[in-house]
Amino acid sequence: MAYSQEVYTKATETLERRRERANLEAQARIDELSEKLPELDRIQRKLAQIGLNISKVFLYSTDKQADIEQLMQESLALQQQKKDLLIKNGYSDNALDVQYSCPVCKDTGFIGNRRCKCHNELLKEIERNSLAKIAPIKDCTFDSFDVNYYPQQIMENGISPKDKATRIKESCKKYAAGFTTASPNILFMGSTGLGKTHLSLAIANVVINRGFSVVYGTAQNILSDLQNENFGRDDNIRYYERAVLNCDLLIIDDLGTEFKNAYTVACLYNIINTRLSAKLPTIISTNYAAEELEEKYDQRITSRITGEYNKLILVGNDIRYIK
Numbered sequence: 001m002a003y004s005q006e007v008y009t010k011a012t013e014t015l016e017r018r019r020e021r022a023n024l025e026a027q028a029r030i031d032e033l034s035e036k037l038p039e040l041d042r043i044q045r046k047l048a049q050i051g052l053n054i055s056k057v058f059l060y061s062t063d064k065q066a067d068i069e070q071l072m073q074e075s076l077a078l079q080q081q082k083k084d085l086l087i088k089n090g091y092s093d094n095a096l097d098v099q100y101s102c103p104v105c106k107d108t109g110f111i112g113n114r115r116c117k118c119h120n121e122l123l124k125e126i127e128r129n130s131l132a133k134i135a136p137i138k139d140c141t142f143d144s145f146d147v148n149y150y151p152q153q154i155m156e157n158g159i160s161p162k163d164k165a166t167r168i169k170e171s172c173k174k175y176a177a178g179f180t181t182a183s184p185n186i187l188f189m190g191s192t193g194l195g196k197t198h199l200s201l202a203i204a205n206v207v208i209n210r211g212f213s214v215v216y217g218t219a220q221n222i223l224s225d226l227q228n229e230n231f232g233r234d235d236n237i238r239y240y241e242r243a244v245l246n247c248d249l250l251i252i253d254d255l256g257t258e259f260k261n262a263y264t265v266a267c268l269y270n271i272i273n274t275r276l277s278a279k280l281p282t283i284i285s286t287n288y289a290a291e292e293l294e295e296k297y298d299q300r301i302t303s304r305i306t307g308e309y310n311k312l313i314l315v316g317n318d319i320r321y322i323k
Contacts, residue, residue, distance in 0.1 A: 229241060
């Protein structure tokens, strides 16, 4: 799962804040109950002293094992006294323990060298929230993709736009449910307002929930940011080359609407070619027909897109206009 460094950093910072909050809350409870229950404060002080005495044993004792065993017995007895005192006064026996958000990893995010489930869920949440800032991912699900907006009249190929959209929707659902970093590439084609972005984001929703990293953006925004990065203009950049090239799934929306120059063409070729070479899946959507793409881009790009991508062509009327 190739999350960006930014996602990992945010997750680490969140886990650190959780641990800090849990420890502060525990100390606040200790201070409050120690003030209410003087006997509890006495026990806490004795336990702290035992901790110091154990350190001294390692430095000065001639019979470390016996001395440590005795101190441990004293500690266990005091721990039991503390539990009894708390219960007697109406508190749970672990009222003074640190209450971590995740008791399994104690908010470290790791169990040994393995990421805890809470850490994985946090990474997914950060990835989803990051995408939600630039795209309506919450609204674009397979359930909300309504094929009833597509005409039912049979076309020349013997299938209606509605049936075609239904088949494409089911194909995308299977793609998302079985997604791996070896999944095929997809090229969504069709006029504006036919649901290409909706289906792309519906796939992203499922793929993120399954723990994969997703980078989504319009061709204009991605290529513009990469150009700025390349020339050292790094203010307000969202898309970095490393993330675009290495994420588990890249979604390029509205191909053909970007400002075209020598750099953007070379950059687009590099993205497509690098991800094909690395066998990492990419989803591209465009309002252009195949022959229009061939007019707009050179053969190095169009041959890779038309030859290496599964084409899903939506037909019908602009759904946004209908709504």
